[in-house]
Amino acid sequence: MTYQQTDTIAAVATPQGESAIAMIRVSGPDCRGLSKSVFRRTNDPRPRHSYHSTYYSVSGEALDEVVYCFFEEPKSFSGDDTLEVSCHGNPLIATRVLEDLIERGCRQADPGEFTRRAFLNGRIDLTQAEAVMELIQARSDKALQAANNQLRGAFGRQLGELKNDLVDSIAFIEAYIDFPEEDLPEEKKDEHVARLQRLIDFCSRLIDSSKYAAFLRDGVKTLILGEPNAGKSSLLNCLLGFERAIVSEEPGTTRDFLRERIILGSHSIQLMDTAGLREPESGIEKEGIRKTIELVEEADVFLLVIDSSLPSPDLPDEIRNKLTNENCIVLQNKIDLGDPLPLSDYLQSLPNLPISATNSTGIENLKTVLVDIIDTSFSCQDDDLILVNTRHSEALKGMLACLNGALEKFQNDEAAELIASDMRGALDAIGQILGRIDNEEMLDHLFSSFCIGK
Secondary structure, three states, X not given: OXXXXXXXXXXXXXXXXXXXXXXEEEEOOOHXXXXXXXXXXXXXXXXXXXXXXXXXXXXXXXXXXXXXEEEOOOOOOOOOOEEEEEEEEOHHHHHHHHHHHHHOOOEEOOOOHHHHHHHHOOOOOHHHHHHHHHHHHOOOHHHHHHHHHHHOOHHHHHHHHHHXXXXXXHHHHHOOOOOOOOOOOHHHHHHHHHHHHHHHHHHHHHHHOHXXXXXXXXXXXXXXXXXXXXXXXXXXXXXHOOOOOOOOOOOOOOOOOEXXXXXXXXXXXXXXXXXXXXXXXXXXHHHHHHHHHHHXXXXXXXXXXXXXXXXXXXXXXXXXXXXXXXXXXXXXXXXXXXXXXXOOHHHHOOOEEEOEOOOOEOHHHHHHHHHHHHHHHOOOOOHHHOOOOHHHHHHHHHHHHHHHHHHHHHHOXXXXXXXXXXXXXXXXXXXXXXXXXXXXXXXXXXXOOOOOOO
């Protein structure tokens, strides 16, 4: 697809459904003229000032009483002339306004097209453009903080510092390419080797932080495990605050798994309730237990629910080997029925809490301990290092490979041309992340995931 930026585009920028206000966003060269014809003005609107007026259709019909604001290029979100019209939140009114704008020559905006124009006009770099959608989709305070950091350009600034260091080193090395008979000065060589090592360390930390980005995006995946009737579904309902799972004394009630999200502290947590672990009595129950084993590989944290009135269960090796002090809490459920039986030696070595899922005893303590585990094992200490998009991680891995190659060639006294080539490859990777490349297909794919109106 060939992208055209000369059109004037329009879209409803607020969600579908009834609301107090709906906003229609218009961007492109016709905005100034539209503000005159639609609102029957004789002069240009003053930029960044709100006006109350009647919206008149092209046929002269008064569609609604609205508030509108004109933003003059380049001082607008998209970098083009922009008109924002706020009408009453009846979807019919918003649709009729949009249809009228299209009849006047505007084009329906594609998903993400306003943000794409902001990127192409140099208002934001590509990491900031991606942060717009991450901000909209954030499900926790931590995710909001990470997206805001990136939207304000924190990640772009860090990459800019990397780029400046690389450019300095490349300039130094390329100065010797035309003079192969001259060796690189030893003291200068040591300085640039140390710089390369700093870049490698920083790049590695950025890559490592991409795992934390997955926790922000998907929530910390917390798997509820246990034998049938241990109280897994009751625990899920208790944590959610409503009845999501069927609770029954009949073993094997949960044959599929359930996913629900909760917010604890500043974290988004994805709870997964699973089939009870036992010898299955039917094909569908066997499939449910097989799925539980699969989810063990996917999970970040485990809540092992046991019936405290019964002896400790024997766990399959593929589950037992995954449980550690850092990722598992053993929950001795049903303490309302009497004193719990002693745990097996293996389970005693894991953090354990007494609870009653039926009357919520110990649940607040469980939430506190769960947040502590997440803070200790799954948090990034430097929020500016968070990678909100996995595309960055792939580019950084390519950059790291180039930097390691350059360092190895430096240490082996290889030709300056080869060292410079690796370092230019690292520089290209930074360009891929920031979007300073000519790749129409990549931009089409990236912005297609945005909502229309953004």
